[in-house]
Amino acid sequence: MEEHPVPRRLLISNLAPGTRDDELIALVKKYAPDLECTDVRFVDAEGSRPAALLSFAHQQLNSLEELSQRLNGMYWKGHSLSASTTLT
Numbered sequence: 025m026e027e028h029p030v031p032r033r034l035l036i037s038n039l040a041p042g043t044r045d046d047e048l049i050a051l052v053k054k055y056a057p058d059l060e061c062t063d064v065r066f067v068d069a070e071g072s073r074p075a076a077l078l079s080f081a082h083q084q085l086n087s088l089e090e091l092s093q094r095l096n097g098m099y100w101k102g103h104s105l106s107a108s109t110t111l112t
Contacts, residue, residue: 030111032088037067037075039099048076051100056091073103077110 036048038089045064050060052090088109095107 032111034092035075035108035110036095037106038103039056039074039076040103041074044087050078055094056087059087059091
């Protein structure tokens with residue numbers, strides 16, 4: 025029986041209000057050029073600490089984990105980001 029990898033996504037929280045999906049995609053590309061972001065879904069986008077759930081095509085777990093570690097705690101657009109991978 026063939027095993028299928030469990031899809032993972034990247035959750036980035038404590039975003040600056042008004043952050044756009046194209047800004048997040050550019051941030052990801054800057055620190056993980058091998059990852060291709062295919063979808064950005066905002067969570068609590070109207071709140072004071074919006075979050076976004078990012079999906080990737082043909083993700084490599086190591087790359088996604090490294091990106092999460094790189095972004096976690098990063099000061100970006102006046103906010104200290106919180107980043108983690110999540111199972112979907």
